[in-house]
Amino acid sequence: MRDVSEKSVTLRVAVAQAIVDMPAAVLERLKARTLDKGDALEIARAAAILGAKRTWELLPLCHPLPIERLDLRYEFGPGSVTVLVEVATHARTGVEMEALTAASIGALTLYDMLKPHAGTDLAIRQVLLLKKTGGKSDFLRPPA
Secondary structure, eight states, X not given: OOOOTTSOOXXXXXXXXXXXXXXXXXXXXXXXXXXXXXXXXXXXXXXXXXXXXXXXXXXXXXXXXXXXXXXXXXXXXXXXXXXEEEEEEEESSOOHHHHHHHHHHHHHXXXXXXXXXXXXXXXXXXXXXXXXXXXXXXXXXXXX
16 A cells, blocks of 8 residues: 555545446436336446445555545436546545546446346446546546
8 A cells, every 4th residue: 555644635536437338229218217127327326336435445555535525427428328426535645546436336337237128239438537636646638
């Protein structure tokens, strides 16, 4: 584990995404919340929050951080849904891994809940850190 004891406690914010591609008919069922396994969007939201809070248990060298805020929203495109997660805390180290884990776990949960309807016509792509602030160096990914 990296020694962060000399670093200052600052507000740390990170934004990450994961995109789930699917057939249009499955996307419509997802948006209508009529999937066989239930409301995938709300279940994925809960899973993403749990993923962020337990990142330090999944990634061996991550520090446990108090998650003070996690906002998750979905953006729907033609044949895809983007899971966008923003995580914030006051800490000595950043929350990039928590945001990336939350976006990934949210996308994996959607994949699991959609697979009875789409089979192998699902893909998770572009798990990316979009922004981070509050540490030694800020980061903002340029728009694609």
